[in-house]
Amino acid sequence: MSGNWRKSLAALILGAGPDAQRLPPGGYRAIYVRLLKYARPYLFPDMVLAITTMVLLSASNGAVPFLIKKFIDQLSSFKSLADVHLLSLEILGLFIVRALTEFISDYVTGVIGMRTACDLRADFNDRLQHLPLSFFNWASTGGLLMRVLSDVTAASSVVTATLFSIVGDSLTLVALTGAVFVTDWRLALIGFVVFPAAVLPVIRVAKRVRRATRDTRQKLSDISALVQETAQGCRVVKAFGMEDHESERFRRELRHQLRFARRVMRISASTDPLIEILGAIGVVAILWVGTGSVIQGTRSAGTFGAFIAAMLLLYRPFKRLAGTNNAIQQGLISAERIFQVIDHVPEILDATDALGLEARTHTIEFRNVSFHYDAATGSVLHGINLHIRAGEVVALVGMSGGGKSTLADLIPRFYDPQEGAVLIDGIDVRRYSIRSLRSQIAIVGQNTFLFNDNICANIRYGSPGKSFDEVVSAARLANAHDFISRLPQGYETGVGEFGVRLSGGERQRIAIARALLKNAPILILDEPTSNLDSGSEQVVQDAIDGLMQNRTTLLIAHRLSTVRHADRIFVLVKGKIVEQGRHDELHALAGEYRRLCDLQFVSRQPEGEMANF
Numbered sequence: 001m002s003g004n005w006r007k008s009l010a011a012l013i014l015g016a017g018p019d020a021q022r023l024p025p026g027g028y029r030a031i032y033v034r035l036l037k038y039a040r041p042y043l044f045p046d047m048v049l050a051i052t053t054m055v056l057l058s059a060s061n062g063a064v065p066f067l068i069k070k071f072i073d074q075l076s077s078f079k080s081l082a083d084v085h086l087l088s089l090e091i092l093g094l095f096i097v098r099a100l101t102e103f104i105s106d107y108v109t110g111v112i113g114m115r116t117a118c119d120l121r122a123d124f125n126d127r128l129q130h131l132p133l134s135f136f137n138w139a140s141t142g143g144l145l146m147r148v149l150s151d152v153t154a155a156s157s158v159v160t161a162t163l164f165s166i167v168g169d170s171l172t173l174v175a176l177t178g179a180v181f182v183t184d185w186r187l188a189l190i191g192f193v194v195f196p197a198a199v200l201p202v203i204r205v206a207k208r209v210r211r212a213t214r215d216t217r218q219k220l221s222d223i224s225a226l227v228q229e230t231a232q233g234c235r236v237v238k239a240f241g242m243e244d245h246e247s248e249r250f251r252r253e254l255r256h257q258l259r260f261a262r263r264v265m266r267i268s269a270s271t272d273p274l275i276e277i278l279g280a281i282g283v284v285a286i287l288w289v290g291t292g293s294v295i296q297g298t299r300s301a302g303t304f305g306a307f308i309a310a311m312l313l314l315y316r317p318f319k320r321l322a323g324t325n326n327a328i329q330q331g332l333i334s335a336e337r338i339f340q341v342i343d344h345v346p347e348i349l350d351a352t353d354a355l356g357l358e359a360r361t362h363t364i365e366f367r368n369v370s371f372h373y374d375a376a377t378g379s380v381l382h383g384i385n386l387h388i389r390a391g392e393v394v395a396l397v398g399m400s401g402g403g404k405s406t407l408a409d410l411i412p413r414f415y416d417p418q419e420g421a422v423l424i425d426g427i428d429v430r431r432y433s434i435r436s437l438r439s440q441i442a443i444v445g446q447n448t449f450l451f452n453d454n455i456c457a458n459i460r461y462g463s464p465g466k467s468f469d470e471v472v473s474a475a476r477l478a479n480a481h482d483f484i485s486r487l488p489q490g491y492e493t494g495v496g497e498f499g500v501r502l503s504g505g506e507r508q509r510i511a512i513a514r515a516l517l518k519n520a521p522i523l524i525l526d527e528p529t530s531n532l533d534s535g536s537e538q539v540v541q542d543a544i545d546g547l548m549q550n551r552t553t554l555l556i557a558h559r560l561s562t563v564r565h566a567d568r569i570f571v572l573v574k575g576k577i578v579e580q581g582r583h584d585e586l587h588a589l590a591g592e593y594r595r596l597c598d599l600q601f602v603s604r605q606p607e608g609e610m611a612n613f
Contacts, residue, residue, distance in 0.1 A: 028332050028336075031332050031335050031336055031339065032158065032328070032332060032335075034335075034339070035116075035155060035156075035158050035159060035331075035332075035335050036158075036159060036162060038116045038119050038120060038156075038159065039112055039116055039159045041115075041119075042112050042115055042116075046108050046111065046112050047108075047112060049104065049108050050104075050105050050108040050109050050112065050164075051167060053101040053102075053104040053105040053108070054101070054105050054164075054167055054168040054171055055171060056097065056101045057098060057101040057102055057105060057168065057171075057172070058168070058171035058172040058174070058175040059175055060094055060095075060097050060098045060101065061098065061172045061175055061176055061313060062172075062175030062176055062178060062179045063094060063179075064094065064179075064309065064310070064313060065176075065179045065180070065183055065306040065307070065309050065310035065313070066179065066183075066306065067087070067090060067091050067094060068302075068305055068306045068309045069183065069302040069303055069305065069306030070087060070302065071084075071087055071088075071091070071302075072301055072302035072305045072306070073300060073301075073302035074087060105164060105168060106164065109160050109164045110160060112159060112160065113156050113157060113159055113160035114156070116156040116159045116160075117152050117153060117155075117156035120152045120155060120156060120338060121148055121152050123342055124147065124148050124152065124338055124341060124342055125148065127341055127342045127344065128144070128341070130346055131341075131344060131346055132346050132347050132348045132414065132415070133409070133414045133415065134347060134373075134415065135344065135346075137373075140221065140224075140225040140228075141225065141228050142221065142222075142223075142224035142225030142226065142227060142228035142229065143221040143222075143224060143225050144341070145224055145228065146217075146220055146221040146224040146225075147221070147334075147337050147338055147341060148338075150217075150220060150224075150334070151217065151334035151335075151337050151338050152334070152338060153334075154330055154331045154333075154334035154335075155331050155332075155334040155335035155338055156331075157327060157331050158327075158328050158331035158332065158335065161324045161327050161328055161331070162328070165320055165321060165324035166321065166324060168317075169317035169318075169320050169321050169324070170317075170321070172317045173314065173317050173318065173321075176310055176313055176314045176317070177314065179310050180307065180310045180311065180314065183303060183306050183307045183310060184290075184299070184303055184304075184307050187286050187289065187290055187307050188307075190282070190285050190286055190289060191282045191283070191285070191286050191311050192282075208267045209264060209267050209326045209329045209330060212260065212263045212264045212267055213264055213329065213330040213333040213334075214333050215260045215263075216257065216260040216261050216263075216264050217333055217334060217337060219253070219256055219257035219260050219261075220257060222253055222256075222257075223250070223253050223254065223257055226249065226250055226253055227250075230246050230250075232498075264330070267326075276315075276319070282311070283308070283311060283312075286307070286308070286311065287308075290304045290307065290308075291304075347416070348413050348414075348415070348416060348434065350433050350434055351430060351431055351433075354431065354432060354433035354434075354436075355427065355431050355432050355433065355436075356432070356433060356436040357424065357425075357432045357433075357436040357437050357439070357440050359439075359440060359521065360521060361390040361391050361521050361550070361551070361552060362390060362424050362425050362440065362521055362522055362552050363387070363388060363389055363390050363424065363425055363426070363552065364387075364388040364411060364422070364423070364424055364522065364552060364554070365386070365387045365388070365422070365423040365424075365426070366384045366385060366386040366387075366407070366410070366420070366422055366423075367385060367420050367421050367422075367423060368383050368384070368385060368419065368420035368421075369381055369383070369384040369385075369407075369410065369417045369419065369420035369421070369422060370382055370383055370384070370417060370418060370419035370420055371403075371406060371410065371415065371417045371418055371419075372418060373415075379575060380403045380406050380575050381403045381406060381407060381417070381575045382574075382575045382576050383419075383420070383576070384407060384420070384575075384576075384577060385577070386407075386570060386577065388552055388554065389552075389567075390552055391550060391551070391552055392552060392553070392567045392568070393548055393553040393555060393565075393566045393567045394553065394554055394555065394566060394567060394568050394569075394570065395554075395555040395556070395557060395562075395563035395566035395568070395569045395570070396408070396554065396555070396556045396557075396569075396570050396572055397556075397557060397558075397560060397563060397569060397570070397571055397572070397593065397596060398571055398572035398573055398592075398596070399573070399596075400558075402572040402573055402574060402575065403572055403574075403575040404526075404556045404572055405526055405556060407572070408524050408526055408554055408556060410422045410429075411424075411429070411441060411522070411524060411554070412437060412438050412441045412443070412524075413429055413430070413434060413437060413438075416430065424437075424440075424522075439520070440520050440521055440522050441520050441522045441523075441524060442514075442515035442518045442519075442520040442522070442523050442524070442551075443515070443523075443524045443525075443526065444508070444511050444512055444515050444523075444524070444525050444526070444528045444544075444547075445511075445526040445527070445528065446526060446527040446528060446529075448499065448504075448507040448508050448510070448511040449498065449499075450495045450498060450499030450502070450507055450510060450511075451495075452494070452495070452496060452497045452498075453494065453495070454489075454491065454492045454493055454494050454495070455484055455487075455490075455491050455492070455493055455495060455510060456468065456471055456491040456492060458495060458499075458510055458514065459471050459474060459475060459491075459510060459513045459514050459517055460514075460517065461514060462514065462517075462518050463514075463517045463518050463519075466517055468491070470517060471491065471513075471517060472491070474513040474514075474516040474517040475491075475509075475510075475513045477513070477516050477543065477546050477547075478509045478510075478512040478513035478516055478543040478546075478547070479509055479539050479540070479542055479543045480506070480509035480510060480512070480513050480543075483506055483509075495507075495510075505537075505539060505540055508528060508529070508540050509539070509540060509543055511528075512528075512540065512543045512544065512547055515547060516546075516547055520551075521551055521552060522551065522552050522553075522554075523547065523548060523551040523552070523553040523554070524553075524554050524556075525544060525547075525548075525553065525554070525555045525556065525557075526556045527556050527557055527558055528540065528544060529541055529544070529557075529559060529562060537559075541562060544562075560596060560597055563583070564583045565583075566582075566583070567582070568580060568581065568582060569581065569582065569583060569586055569593065571586070571591075571592045571593050571596070573592055578591070578592050579591055579592055579593050
C-alpha cells in the first residue's frame, strides 16, 4: 500500500480532493443505469401499473384539445343545448380519468422510489459492516449518516423522476405533439421553432447544477459530522464552557452550506423562466398568424382554440422535464457518493479456499511480523517474533505508542501485516475464514462499547442463541449479577447510548460477561482495568481472573500489578520486543521492565503497590 494511502482513503470517504472526482467507466451514464437497475425487482406489477396509468394519462391529455375544439365549434354553430351538456359530461369524465391515473401513477412511482431507497440503504449498510477498521479510522460518522439518509433519498428520486417525469412527461409530450400537428400542422411548425433553442441552455444548466451540488453535499456532510461530534463530546463542551463557540462554529458551517445551496437553487431556478420566455415567443407568433386567419375565415375558431390549449398544455411537461433533469443531476452526485462506499474494496478478504477454525484451545505465533498504517510515517511493529502456547497467559507491557494494541489487532485480522505472518495452530490466519477466525476470539478492551439496548441484549451480543439462564450465569461469573439485580428493571434495564447510564466498572463487567458467554478459546484483554478506580479495578480483576481460565490469553496492561502472574511477559519498545520472561526474571534484569516498575512506585509506597504510568 502506498505512502499516500491515508490521504487517498480520507479523500474518498470524505468526498474531498481529486478522488472525489473519480468516476466509474461510463461516467454518470453508468451511475444512472446502475440506479435504474435498483427498480428492476419492481418491474411487475408495480412498474407495469405505473407505466400503464401514465399511458392513459398521456392519452387523456392528448384528447383535451380535441374536446375543446368540439366544444367551441358546437358553440359557434349552436343547434342543441343537450349536445353541449353531453359534451360537458364527456369533458368531466375525461378529467376524472386524468385525476385517477395521475393519482395511481404518483402513488405507485412513490412506492417504487421508497423501496429503491430501502434497497440502497441496505446495500450501503451491508458494505459498511464488511469494511475494515482502516476505513472507519478515517471516515466521518456524520458524513456516513449523511450518505445513508440524505444522499440515498436524493439518489432514489432519480428512479421516481425517470419513471414519472421522463417516461410520463415524454408520453404526454408525444400525445400532445401529435394532437398539435393533427389539429394544425402549419401552426405547429411555427410553435416548435422554440424547442431546439431551449434544449442547449437546459443541457448547460444541468452541468452547472451537477458541479454545484457536489459542493453542497459535501458541506451537508460537514454539518452532519459536526452535530455528531458535539453530541458525543457534550461533556467536554460543557466542562470547558464552549457552548457559544460550538454554536458559532455550527452557524459558520450553515452559512457556508447556504452559500453553496443558493448557487444550486439559482442555477436550477433559471431553467423555468428561460423556457417560459421561449414558450411565450412561440405562443405570440402563433397568435399573430392564427388570429388573422380566424378573422378572415380560413381557420375555424374551434381549431385555433384547440391549438392554443394544446400548446399551453405542451409547455407544462416540457418545463417539468427540464426541472427533472436538474433533479436527476443532483441525484447522480448523491449516487456517486453512495457508490464510492458500496464499491470500496475491503483490504481484509477471505481466501478463495478459506479454512474453518475449529473450536479448541489454540496456539498463536507472530513470525517476523512488521506492520505500518502508512508507509510515510514508518512501521509500528518491527520483526516481531512471539509464540503463545495453548492455554498460556502472555502479557504485553510497554509505554504508550509502543505497538501493543496494534499487535493484538492482527490476531482477529482487523489489519494484516505487510511483512511476516500471524499463525494460529501453525496456519496463517489469512487462510482461515474471517467469520470462523473471529468466532474463536473474545476481546475486552479499555473503552467498552455498549449498544443502546438493555443489559441482557448487550451480554448476549455475539451469542444470540444463548438462553437467559446462561446470560445470568455469565453475569455472575463476571461479578455483574448483583448490581444488575439492583437496577429497576434488572436485565431489561436500558444502558443508554454508549452505556452512559452505567459506571465504568459496571460497563466493563458487562463486557466481561459478554466474553464469558461467547466462551471463545482465544482471549484478548486490552488494558481492561486502565480506566477504573481502585475499588472497581479489584472487582473487575477478579472477573478477569475467572475469564482467563483455560484460554489462550494475550493481556495488554499498563498496570503491572495485573501481569505479575502471567506465564510470560513481553516488553515492547517502539514496536520491538526488547525483553521477555516472567515477572521475577525481568525485574532482576534491571532493564526496561524494571524501569517500568520503578515508574509505578510512589515514593515510600509499600513494595508491591503499583500506580499508573
